[in-house]
Amino acid sequence: MGIFERYLTLWVAISILGGVLLGIAAPNIFTIIAEYEWAHVNLVVAALIWIMIYPMMVQVDFKAIKDVGKKPKGLYLTLVINWLIKPFTMAALGWLFFKVFFSNWVDAQSADEYIAGMILLGVAPCTAMVFIWSQLTKGDPNYTLVQVSLNDIIMIFAFAPIAAFLLGVNDIHVPWETLLLSVVLYVVLPLIAGALTRHYLDSGSDHERINRFTSSLKPWSIIGLLGTIILLFGFQAETIVAKPLVILLIAIPLLIQTYAIFALAYVSAKYIGLPHNIAAPACMISTSNFFELAVAVAISLFGLHSGAALATVVGVLVEVPVMLSLVAFANRTRKWFPHT
DSSP: OOHHHHTHHHHHHHHHHHHHHHHHHOHHHHHHHHTSEETTEEHHHHHHHHHHHHHHHHTOOHHHHTTGGGSTHHHHHHHHIIIIIHHHHHHHHHHHIIIIITTTTSOHHHHHHHHHHHHHHHTOBOSSTHHHHHHHTTOOHHHHHHHHHHHHHHHHHHHHHHHHHHHTOSOOOOOHHHHHHHHIIIIIHHHHHHHHHHHHHTTTSOHHHHHHHHHHHHHHHHHHHHHHHHHHHHHTHHHHHHOHHHHHHHHHHHHHHHHHHHHHHHHHHHHTTOOHHHHHHHHHHHHOBOHHHHHHHHHHHHOTTSHHHHHHHHHHHHHHHHHHHHHHHHHHTGGGSOOO
């Protein structure tokens, strides 16, 4: 384990602090970077995420993907958590905290918007960042790819109806450009690049060249993660400083939801006997969120400066450090699961 992986928690903490300080000291830099956006997807962040997940895509063996269907329990777990449980527990927690526990601190309209933002996060399972969480837990890259791809397909059909039902509205405008662009940027293009790289390096069926290549890329993968964190926190530095209490109130139910969903998925994975390299990524996919899509829908439905948009942004800020804590937990508890 290299210095980046060994002290990852420290680097992340420094990146979060550095992002906030830079966002306050030099906001114009982040304003310029934020302008490089298409369909609510920031292209600079996309490039950094691409750097993160490309090494994992090189590890995808298309010959082995056909065997994923022989072990469907991990797929079932992800789908049940993502589509039958997670959106509804998120809505319930939002209502409980902002209509009951925090009702004296938040006005009714703001409470409704915060709940709406949380719901949009809950209905959008992760597409991009889950590849880095899988890599950090030594997940099976072939299985992770199939899990993410299957969720993306279901999301095309299920996102709008579930969101509309939970929000109590008649029509949800799905920003198809955001959804499709994210899938292309975070799955299709790095997958093609990884496949071409693998074909070139593995032409003689010698995995040693691939292993050396992916090992050399690991530091860049972590650098991509840290760069993403700096940008995300830099973009929202002024909001973090201006509205610390509101952010804390939104973060509390989001934290409870994240850890509770992970616990449910992790216990279920152990109960059904999944090996760790399938269980850990399955639980990460069940826990993390597709924040670009959630933010885009919140803005289109409620406006750029709405409470719903703020709640989705808080989801972004909470997710990275929380998911890293879950990665650390999953790695420490590897012995709880059977080996492949």
